[in-house]
C-alpha cells in the first residue's frame with residue numbers, strides 16, 4: 001500500500017510555530033498550493049499578518065493561539081481545528097527554540113526550556129492529533145528535528161539532545177503508527193536563515209533561505225520517503241561524519257565549524273558553534 005499523502009481535499013494542515021521562519025514560509029507555500037492551513041504560535045499579531053498575506057492565495061490560512069508547552073491548550077487546539085475547520089490531514093510539528101548550552105554557564109533552565117518546547121511540545125500536539133487521525137484510519141505527521149540531532153555539536157547539548165530524541169521518536173512512531181494508517185515523516189534541515197539562526201555570528205555551511213527550506217519540505221511531504229533532509233550537500237556529510245570513530249568525528253567537527261578551544265585564566269573555555 002502506498003503511503004498516505006495529504007491533499008487539499010483530505011482536510012486541514014496544521015503547522016505549529018508558524019509565526020516566523022520555516023513554519024511561516026511553509027504555511028504560505030502550502031496555502032499557495034490550495035491547502036487550508038491552521039497556524040499556531042504564541043505571537044498572535046504575527047499570525048494575523050501571515051493570514052492577511054495569504055488572502056490572495058488559492059488556499060487559506062486561519063489562526064489559532066497555541067503554546068505547545070501546554071498539553072491542555074494543544075488538546076483544545078486540535079479539537080477546535082477538527083470541529084470548526086475540518087479533519088486534520090497533515091500536521092507539521094515545527095515549533096522549536098535554540099538555546100546555546102555553553103560549558104561556562106551551564107544551567108538547568110536551558111535544558112528545561114529546550115525540552116519543554118522542542119520535545120514535550122511535540123508530544124503535546126502529537127497525542128491529540130494521532131487520536132483524531134486514528135479514528136479515521138489515515139493522516140500524515142511531519143516532525144521537524146534538525147541535522148544537529150545526528151550527533152553532538154559544540155554549544156548544542158540541550159538543543160541537539162532534543163533533536164536527537166525527536167529522530168528516535170519519529171523512527172519508533174514509524175513502526176507503531178504506520179500500521180494504523182498514519183504516516184510519520186522526519187524533517188532534518190541544516191542551517192536555515194531564520195530568527196533562530198540570526199544570533200549566530202559565524203559562517204553557517206550550506207545556509208539556505210526559509211523559502212527554499214519550505215519548498216524542500218513541501219516536496220518531501222508529497223514524496224514517499226521517511227526523511228526530508230536538506231540541503232543534502234550538508235546534511236549527508238554530517239550523517240557520514242557520524243560513522244567515523246569518535247576521535248576523528250570530534251576533530252572533523254571542530255574544523256568544519258571553526259570551533260576553537262581557548263584557555264582562560266581560571267580554566268578551559270570555548271567558542272561554541274552549532275548546526276541548528
Ligand SMILES: NC(=O)c1ccc[n+]([C@@H]2O[C@H](COP(=O)([O-])OP(=O)(O)OC[C@H]3O[C@@H](n4cnc5c(N)ncnc54)[C@H](OP(=O)(O)O)[C@@H]3O)[C@@H](O)[C@H]2O)c1
Nearest residue numbers: 017019021022041042043067068095096191192194196276
Ligand atoms: N533555522 C535553522 O537553521 C534550523 C535548522 C534545523 C531545524 N530547525 C528547526 O526548524 C523549526 C523552526 O525553526 P525556525 O528556524 O523557523 O525558527 P523561528 O523562526 O525562531 O521559528 C520558531 C517558531 O516556533 C515558535 N515557538 C517557539 N516557542 C513556542 C511555544 N512555546 N509554543 C508555540 N510555538 C513556539 C515560534 O513562535 P512564537 O515565538 O510566536 O511562539 C516560531 O513561530 C524549529 O523546530 C527548529 O529547531 C531550524
